[in-house]
Amino acid sequence: MTTRSVRRTLRLAGGGAAVLLALSACSSGTSSSAADSTPTTGSPAGSSAPAAADKVSGTVTVFAAASLKESFTALGKEFEAAHPGTKVTFNFAGSDALAQSIVSGAPADVFAAASPATMQTVTDAGDAVGTPVTFVRNQLQIAVAPGNPKKITSLKDLTRSGLKVALCAKEVPCGAAAVKALAAGSVKLTPVTYEQDVKSALTKVELKEVDASLVYTTDVKSAGGKVDGVAFDESAQAVNAYPIATLSHAPNADAAQAFVGLVESAEGQQVLTAAGFLNP
Template sequence: MIVTRPLRALTLLAALGILSAGLTGCAAPAETAPPASASADILEGSITVFAAASLTTTFTELADAFEAQHSGTTISLNFAGSSDLVTQITEGAPADVFASADTKNMTKLTDADLQKTDPVDFATNALEIAVPPGNPAGIADFADLATPGLKLVVCAPEVPCGSATVAIEKSAGITLSPVSEESSVTDVLGKITSGQADAGLVYVTDVTAAGDAVEGIEFAESAEAVNTYPIVALKDSTSPDVAQAFIEYVTGSAGQRVLAAAGFGAP
């Protein structure tokens, strides 16, 4: 009995030592394994996006959301008529991404070989008649826009919304006599909301964005000139990774939800 108790104690101590070593051995890999690196997924850089005026509301929202997801990025936005934007880019204005309200102006850019990749279509849009609240001129359809004395404002023919207007005129066999041709769709809307026009032709999305400031009148002839919106990264982008990521965000599910809520059609 005097000998057995020390042996049991020694045996217990040995067993505890073996167990401790085993536990230490199991823990070692976790202590020495390198931590997972997230640096490869972090975007950093600043880009300038040239976008059609009709994208002002949606692209402002998308840029804010993109920056919130990627805190190391900054997006500057330049909105104007697509024809003005492509002219600025071809003349050397620094830009990383171009989003056009039609394919014709995008073709001007690709013909100049300024794109980094192929353009991607991301939305469609159609025209709608916009009138002041209460529709004081009593506009009911597209033909009413040719009423003598009506103060009608449209986009200039070289601007996508103006090109669509010309196409609808030809298709419907109706000649319009606008009092003003503007360089962007937002300028047309401004003439209406300021009381300088009885009616104007803008995009469905512009009427939606204007809220109670205008009333929208749909017309069947608008189906004859639906504009497709393409987007592309530019060859001289200083932050090509950020530019491409933003394009993927616009064309992805999050961007498409924002565009659809604003009234844009699918590409």
């Protein structure tokens, strides 16, 4: 039996014991768990803290798409402040690579992906608890050098002779979105590089290694003036939905539920929309 199989067997046994404990507690009253108090997307809840806040402790490990780095880092600090003694650790990378790590047994509590397709890898393997919830959406922009020296105003401008363009690899969400946008505009484009996550594609523009790159609106905003963003019509046909889920082999399930609750709460949504994400 593999280590992972043993772990799942122990979880099942522990779940049965938890049911017996819950039944015995009914006569003296119950309190809401983190899952019970987790607001659904668009709910009016103003706080992410679960009713049984004393249950939340220890480290919660979050695997999240690279485009979530700034907003999730901020939410991690808010979570730690709301739950003294907890620590949030992040693994930010391309969603595809993160999904593969999870199904291979990497220890993680929460997965936030930049597309339903990458989340499906995890759900198909039975590694997600319940049905993942879409918590935000994101749209592409053309990242260019400050001042837009190449005067790029449309997707078709990226095909101009001598222009160097970076795209995300097709298997990662930002690359899949770029493929959709290019198809919508009937634009054929050969980039000088394919990057494994959106932050790497953005960095190519910041370092002036390329003239333009297709990245998310949120990445242009987080660059803080190091790049400018050019909106283009075709991006409306390639909007990515971002799903989030707690993981079935989560080492810290209570904290995982509480963190997802923060992301979905009114407070969490405010942080995300301020970063440039769209409502789900």
